[in-house]
Structure formats: C-alpha cells, structure tokens
Amino acid sequence: MNLGSIHSVKGKSVDGILVVESEVWEGSSKDQNCMDLTTVLPHAFGIVDEKFTGAALTAATNVFVGVTRARELLGLAMRKSTAEQVVDAAKAQGWKVVDLVAAAGFAADD
Incomplete structure (x- = not known):
C-alpha cells in the first residue's frame, strides 16, 4: 500500500483510492x-x-x-455525523454505503 496526498496522484490512475476527509484552510476567518x-x-x-x-x-x-484517479475502488471516509446528510442521496444514486465502524462492532462512543 502506498500512502500519499491527493496532489501526489494527480495525473495518475490507481486501482483503488481512499479519500479521507480533511480541512482546507485558506485564511483565519470561518468562510x-x-x-x-x-x-x-x-x-x-x-x-x-x-x-x-x-x-x-x-x-x-x-x-x-x-x-477520478481510481480504476476499481473508491472509498470516501468522513465523520458519521456529516455523512448522514448524504447517505440517502448516495444510495438512491446506486452507491454502496458501508459504515465501517458499525461493521467492526464498535459503539458510537468508542
């Protein structure tokens, strides 16, 4: 497994990619x-x-x-509290949504 930033895969294709949510900062104000x-x-x-x-x-x-880099598998990892806002729309469009924390048997507060 190779780990890298999104910028490190620009212009490349890979079999699978996991995009882990991160914060984008362009300044000190909230917007x-x-x-x-x-x-x-x-x-x-x-x-x-x-x-x-x-x-x-x-x-x-x-x-x-x-x-757009993944050929076979795309994973998106984000906080459950915000993922819940898009899950129904994603499923309606044919996406497979898997709660890996629940699947692993962890409680929400672990």
Missing part, C-alpha cells in the same frame, strides 16, 4: 476554511446547488482529483 468531503458531497449528490468559491472551490478541486 476561508471547510471540511472537504462535507462541503463537496452535498453538491455531488444534488442536495445543494451553489457555486463553489474560496476554500470550497479548493476543496472541490482536490476531491475531484482524488475521486
């Missing part, structure tokens, strides 16, 4: 930072229809680069 998958996935699943600007545009660009 200059965001959590990338929390910001992008509602757009991707048609829940939100707004233009990306600032940190959200950077997040969208990074996520696009990451998710």
